[in-house]
Amino acid sequence: MSSEHAEVLIVGAGAGGISVASSLLKRKPSLKIALIDKAESHYYQPGWTMVGAGVFKPESTRRDMSSLIPSGVQHIKAFVTEFEPDKNSVTLDDGRTISYDRLVVAPGLKLNWAGVEGLEETLGKNGVTSNYRFDLAPYTWELVQKLESGKALFTQPPMPIKCAGAPQKALYLSADHWYRNGRIKNIDIAFYNAGAVLFGVKDYVPALMEYIERYETELKFQHNLVRIDGDKKTAWFEKTDDEGNKETVEAEFDMIHVCPPQQAPDFIRNSPLAGEGGWVDVDQNSLQHKKFDNIWSVGDVMNAPNAKTAAAARKQAPVVAHNIAADIDGHSRIAHYDGYGSCPLTVERGKIVLAEFGYGGKLLPTFPEWVIKGTRPSKAAWVLKKDILPGVYWNGMLKGREWMVRPIPAN
DSSP: OOEEEEEEEEEOOSHHHHHHHHHHHHHOTTOOEEEEOOOSEEEOGGGHHHHTTTSSOGGGGEEEGGGTSOTTOEEEOSOEEEEEGGGTEEEETTSOEEEEEEEEEOOOOEEOGGGSBTHHHHTTSTTEEOTTSTTTHHHHHHHHHHOOSEEEEEEEOSSOOBSTTHHHHHHHHHHHHHHHTTOGGGEEEEEEESSSSSOSSGGGHHHHHHHHHHTTEEEEETEEEEEEETTTTEEEEEEEOTTSOEEEEEEEOSEEEOOOOEEOOHHHHTSTTBOGGGSBOBOTTTOBBSSOTTEEEOGGGBOSSSOBSHHHHHHHHHHHHHHHHHHHHTOOOOBOOOOOEEEEEEEETTEEEEEEEOGGGOBOOSSOTTTOOTTSOBHHHHHIIIIIHHHHHHHTGGGTOOTTTOOOBOO
């Protein structure tokens, strides 16, 4: 068994992990940073909604992981199997032990496909698809183009999930295609949502409801997908009424877009870092672990009550980088994360409702209303999503360029 050491060890080379590494190096170029991730590819996951609508090519959302690791950062191609925070070390699947001075936990969340009975066996065939997987998003677009009539279902599991708007983005863009091609009257569309509301921040609901009505979509709240039979083209949902009573209802489909249930990865849930629900237990402002002072977390894996989006990680990464640098320097002027998250709700091809909000649903618009009024659909927001944000991601966020998200230390 070999042992290595890093001044800052980062678990996970997703959006959050790479961004923290890059932002740290901007502040402390000589810092010895190691990044643990076994994946060969890195994906721009916000682009998969657009792949599922035929707007982006799938290849545009993928790059080789090796091309994105910041120069000077050690890339350890392995999985973490155990955290030992009392010893300031982690154990890898190859038996190595890596010790650290400071740790950043950013492995993302787990898509629990097995959480719906029968789902794994039928994904990618029988009209069953999901934009939550790189290889399946093109199948979504294939199904949308082929469907002339019938029943199209879209599902959303209980919160928290990665990009809470993604399940209905798939609905809107699919329905828009049918609307523009004169098929909408021949297709029965239903949105089965395990939650009780269309969107968690009420300011955006009126605009979204206009599109629900345009696409003649039936809303099925408090319906959670529990089983699916692709061969029989039937799905079963657990329906909960206002008194908490439950019953199972079934629905036939010709096409179904599934958002899988989601949870913290097993190696996080079973670790000393986990709080209630299995997520990494952090202070929601500093993103520092509540028990272990030399551990921070970013992205989907931690339990701050923010929306789990790439935009949130873009705002979080500089905060964590700043706070780690402050900790190294021994001063207390830390930065605070305000809960910012963004969900560009693609309500039709060419228009987006740009939801931007923080803790407690407080609206946090980036642009003045005369540029983009976030509570209304706009062409400018579509241009931002389609033409600008991918470049900001690849060439800004992942390279530590903190455009419009540079943290301001608290007084």
